[in-house]
Amino acid sequence: DGGITQSPKYLFRKEGQNVTLSCEQNLNHDAMYWYRQDPGQGLRLIYYSQIVNDFQKGDIAEGYSVSREKKESFPLTVTSAQKNPTAFYLCASSTGLAGLYEQYFGPGTRLTVT
């Protein structure tokens, strides 16, 4: 089955530790995205990548980093510089520009930092 996988589903970390969230897609999509969602709120864009080895900051990139070494993978690192990292993180991909094509979302990773 084609789709987007995110692992793990739940992740717990101590404050001050960096943590990397996995996102893999086998849809052969060029573009990939990371969003953050807080309880009762909409999605906010962290980073996006339109092609391998290239990525751009979204609206709330501070305290996060990404890499896009392979077309199918777009891992997100939540660094200790992120002031409020506890949230639900969603990865998505699309055939091309998000402005023209629908995005397909993964199941999400819920990160809790204490």
Next chain:
Amino acid sequence: GESVGLHLPTLSVQEGDNSIINCAYSNSASDYFIWYKQESGKGPQFIIDIRSNMDKRQGQRVTVLLNKTVKHLSLQIAATQPGDSAVYFCAENGNSSASKIIFGSGTRLSIRP
């Protein structure tokens, strides 16, 4: 950017009735619009999309209406079922060359038995 509220607006509908979820979009240059459904603890799921050269598009049990004059988008769900309970987000592209989309804050749809 989109406004982010602490509390989602909620629409409560009797099972079997039709649901209408409304969305006001912000950018008059937007020419692509999408509705997503998000169930609790899951990622958003694509429902239907519409481009600005249309004012209505129908899917299975769903219809999206676009009024560009007042920058308004609506999602109509026919014969609402318990499985329709979710948060519904509208999204716009801002412009046709956009590499990202702008999500609205969402509406929670609650179904009464």
